[in-house]
Amino acid sequence: MGKYLFKRLLQLIPVLLGITFLSFAMMRLAGGDAVTYMYENAGAAVSQEIIDETKAEYGLDQPFLVQYMKWLGGMLTGDMGESYVSHRDVFDIFISKLPATLLLTVSSILLTVLIALPLGILSAVRQNKWIDYLIRFFSFIGNSMPNFFAALVLMYFLSVRWNLLPVVTTDDMAKSLILPTLTLAVSMVSKYTRQIRATVLEELDKDYVTGARARGVRGSVIIWKSVMKSSMLTIITLLALSIGNLLGGTAIVENIFMWDGVGKMAVDAINMRDYPVIQAYVEWMAIIYVLVNLVTDMIYHYLDPRVRLRGESA
């Protein structure tokens, strides 16, 4: 197991190298740089000499490969550089934004599971009954709605109309958390309900269920004990993917609700062409990706004897 883990973590290296190089190259190709944008946004005329001087200070006037190697060198010695815009240490910036994103990830995943699991099972058990159609209808709606739209609708009703919740993040974290969580949950619940329904239906068709039914085991026991256990694999895979996505920050939702997380940091950095911060974000995404894959595989190993046996024999 330790060897396997090590091997998997080794795979992180080429992915990280590839992805940082790619993003470095792409942002340079994209043109524009932090210095020019900073002066341009503020809207006043600044002479070209000043712009050139500041660029040289950041090393933006050097050839692309030199810039990349410098950055990589810094990385290897644990120095992620400092932001061109705010002059703060990139690692500090990143760490300061992480808790908000983690909190939102946890809360929206919890809410999703709490709603989607019962609804999905209910929908499967009552297949083709009105409740099933109702649940499927709403899950279709939730699935076909862009999340900024959901955000605005929720904001309009819950805050503006009924005045229950603050619009953007305030000191009262518990209340501020509700709107972004709900927004994210809308599309996730829709997706999960459908998936859980399909998985449960598939399991219900299997022989062991028929067998258990024939032996007189109660319906709810079958569902919770047997079906849920075997449906877990699918659900966990899905969850892992969603957690990966959410940890990358949800740019649009974070922006609308002024939730000061990683996604908003990324959008701001991209808008300002703040390369060191963008690089940190890209790296974070790569790490999440590899780790999520690793964790799912390990859960598979643990949960599914078939995979475990095959893995060991191979």
Place this chain on the structure above:
Amino acid sequence: MNKEKKVTIRRQKLRNNHIRGKLLFFLALAVLLLMIAAFAERLCPYDPYAQNLLEAQQPPGISHPLGTDRYGRDMLSRVIIGSTASIYAALLLVAIITVAGTAVGMVCGWFGGKVDALLMRISDIFLAFPGLVFALAVAGVLGGGVQNAMIALGVISWPKFARLARSLTLAQKESDYLMAARLAGSSTPKLLIRHILPNIAGPILVTSVLDIGTMIMELAGLSFLGLGVKPPMAEWGSMISDGRVMLQTAPWMVLAPGGAIFIAVMIFNLLGDAIRDYMDPKQRNREQCE
């Protein structure tokens, strides 16, 4: 016993008919949508690009069933003409990534070894690459516009199909019939195209039809970030982001294109489901066994 069997067969026929009926129904709807997109120009009641500030921001009424936007352009006409960009872009995009992804996946699954390892690492990089950074970079290099938004989405979406095709190919590779075909001396391209492709096409088709809806939404999302079409071209996503701030003052400017996206995504999703029900061999087998 005999009688009971007859009943089952009849029920099964009914069920098959039901599935086929559902498939045909959604297929018809999808075709209708495509026809609207194809003949959009002729279906518009007004010139979708004609501005008239005197009629700006009119709520839905008799002369303008879906109201007008801030330039006084008829929303209904813009929604209709917008279908061309939104639907065809998504269709084309899905077609390209399906073909490319499947090809790569089959090659990986079949040859294995270093080719597989290399291509899968590359696909890892693209899968792990944040879409946002990519999309903005593409916009920076190539400029905005539908084609470029499609390129951005295509580059980060193909690995999904590559992975799917790879695992399906791996499963097929072990099967008896393929062993037989191999022993009979079929060449590699022939094996891949004649024998493997038909057997893995089903799940891939279902995934790609379900992906059409996703892509319509993703394209809309890119437009939201200002990466979509060039003005004055109408496209649903950019229409939504354009009218977004008006949700409270002129809701029709968001609801009309939003509704259009919703309907289109729904039709393609339901079609995908219907195709799955129709093609799923497990389901068919089960019914045959009953």
Place this chain on the structure above:
Amino acid sequence: MKKKILAACLMCVMTVSMTAFPVQAEDEKSFVYGTTGYGVEMGDEGLNPHNNYSGWSALRYGVGETLFRYNDNMEIEPWLATDYEFVDDTTVKITLRDGVQFSSGRTMDAEAVKECLDHLLAVHDRAPSDMKIDHIDADGMTVTIYTTEPCPAIINYLGDPYGAIIDMDYGVDGVEGTTTGTANVAGTGPYIAVNVTETQIDLVKNENYWGKEANVDKVTVKTFSDASSLAAALQTGDIQGTYGLSYDSYALFENNPDYTIHSCATSRCFFGQFHYESEIMQEEAVRKAVCMGIDKEGFCAVLMEGRGIPAKAAFPDSFSYGNEAVTAPEYDPEGARALLEEAGWSDSDDDGYLDKNGQKLKIRWLTYPGRLEQPKLAEYAQATLKEIGIEVDVNCTQDHLSVLETGAYDVYVSSLTTAPTGDPEYFFAGTCLENSAKNRSHHKIEEVETLFEQLHQEFDQEKRGELAVQMQQAILDESAMFFVSHLNMGIVTKSNVTGMAAHPCDYYEITAELNVE
């Protein structure tokens, strides 16, 4: 079972939302202000006036004050200084106000002002080249500034936000040393910052303020990056005042007794420049036709929801050398068409667009989406110019700067604060001369060049204004540029908020006048 879980969830949500109502102390007045104008993206994070544009924040939120301030006609008024006198062309003597204290406790005197300005000149990127200061002498309450060359606008520049006077003993560092986003300073304003971050500033009343005591005890300034959230937050009462609301949201607050809208034309001007190096733009008839084909009135009234003021030239009406002083072509599509036909353009292939010698009348319109008005203007002009027979290919990209370098554009539309210090020289120097950094036309108008030389030497304010009018007129007569609108800066507050007003210079937002009733 599932119902129970669901019910439990709902209960949780309900209790959380019910129990957490904000608690407010009765005797303390507080004000929460939402703005899109503060933050890293604007380059004005933190309060250190010697960093980039952060001086704007120091001035806007009542922490810092400058030696001179601008009134509503953008004329200079004394503030921390009481008087000034030009001893000769390169020497100016400034008398400081008595009894002013920094929030650090130090008394403001000439020495403190000199320390502050010396530091500004040492570290800031724009100030040294603006003011051309050679050295500064401090004596009691008199500061004497010597410039390297005649600098008639130096008093105006001292009113620029970077000129906010702060106590250098207190320092300009943020909590993490060099961090600009958390930089707090000791200023002389009616408010003192107790907490500064890149997204929020918490202020308390300055008990020792030299002027009238502030009415409100606590002020919170919060950044918003999404305009619809800003509007919604004002509706719910999360915030009581906004800056930078999108035009489309004004309808929610207009004619509504619960809200007050303060607005004022600023010197931020949206204008276009014709690219003289592009062949088609060298033809004067084409330039003139484009100028006549833009419906400024319609654009401001409908697309900017009445939040824009149609512009004739670079400066708004409130300036003595503003809009009213010049004449610009009116919107006249027929006239434009006639002009083009006279110049030999006709629609020979019947495609709706004019052509001449087989060349279609097509112009490439370059702009960027950073300012909401710019893409709207492009799309609107596309339609009005089409009626004249001019095809417009809009390129609205964030990366407009690199397109400018390649030269692949015919018209470049951008916006600029034309008179941030109330003086006209800044705009002409930066935009209209042959060597100006922002002369995207690459034009050279002899008359403008000679007039500028005079402006540069002129100390008499009235004469400076006259010169500014002549220069604008020369540019308009050449059809080298067209000016579309001035931004109408809007501050929307709950109606119980008073003492908050919009200013043409966009600086003084939170002042001692602010009150919540």
